[in-house]
Amino acid sequence: MIPSPKKPNLKFSTLVSRISWGYVILFAVWILLRLVFFDSLWWLAIIYIFVLYIFVPLLLLLPFALLWHQWRLLFGLGFPLGVFIAFYGSLFLPQLPRGADETVQAEITVISFNMLFSNEFIKFAHEWYTRRANEVTYLRSLIQQRRLPTIMLCDCNYVDTSQAYARTQEVMKDSFRKVGWGFGHTVRGQFFGLGRIDFIWYTKELKALKAWVAEGGGSDHLPVVARLEI
The missing domain is CATH 3.60.10.10 (Endonuclease/exonuclease/phosphatase)
Incomplete structure (x- = not known):
């Protein structure tokens, strides 16, 4: 029988959980502002320069939620994860080979x-x-x-x-x-x-x-x- 992971310190777990939910809420606010204003607010447009790094916390928060069975938090983190896939997923899809009947003219x-x-x-x-x-x-x-x-x-x-x-x-x-x-x-x-x-x-x-x-x-x-x- 595989032992279940040791429960983290309650205070530590609560702290990380609150930070995680704070991240999800701030992320949702950013997406709402993006939908309403997009580039029309200069300070919001500046955020887009570093937008990729808004997703970096997911590298830490997703494993925490998964390993310690924080299912509601995992569901909440699925929102920024889905946005990341929508933004960048197509950049990592393999390119399909050209068909035998497709020839390049020039x-x-x-x-x-x-x-x-x-x-x-x-x-x-x-x-x-x-x-x-x-x-x-x-x-x-x-x-x-x-x-x-x-x-x-x-x-x-x-x-x-x-x-x-x-x-x-x-x-x-x-x-x-x-x-x-x-x-x-x-x-x-x-x-x-x-x-x-x-x-x-x-x-x-x-x-x-x-x-x-x-x-x-x-x-x-x-x-x-x-x-x-x-």
């Missing part, structure tokens, strides 16, 4: 590359996010007026959970989201990735075959490479 390989020029300094964050929203609106109008297949390579300064990304995705396709794998961080700190803000976008007339983040380069941004069928 293809082109493109690469984004940041040359380490300084970004224009904007004093107030709300100005920065307002300008970004206006630029995305302008970009959408350009794409909708185009007559030829279009590829856009950019340091977009937004992450793939932002409203700016969602609005761009309505008129173009993200090559890494389609055929890349993993989180695809293009900006990295000394010890871990800080986000995916560099993209290769393409219009519906094209098809992404492969996309990846390369190593090296001349700045704090890593180059993105994509192979597209034309």
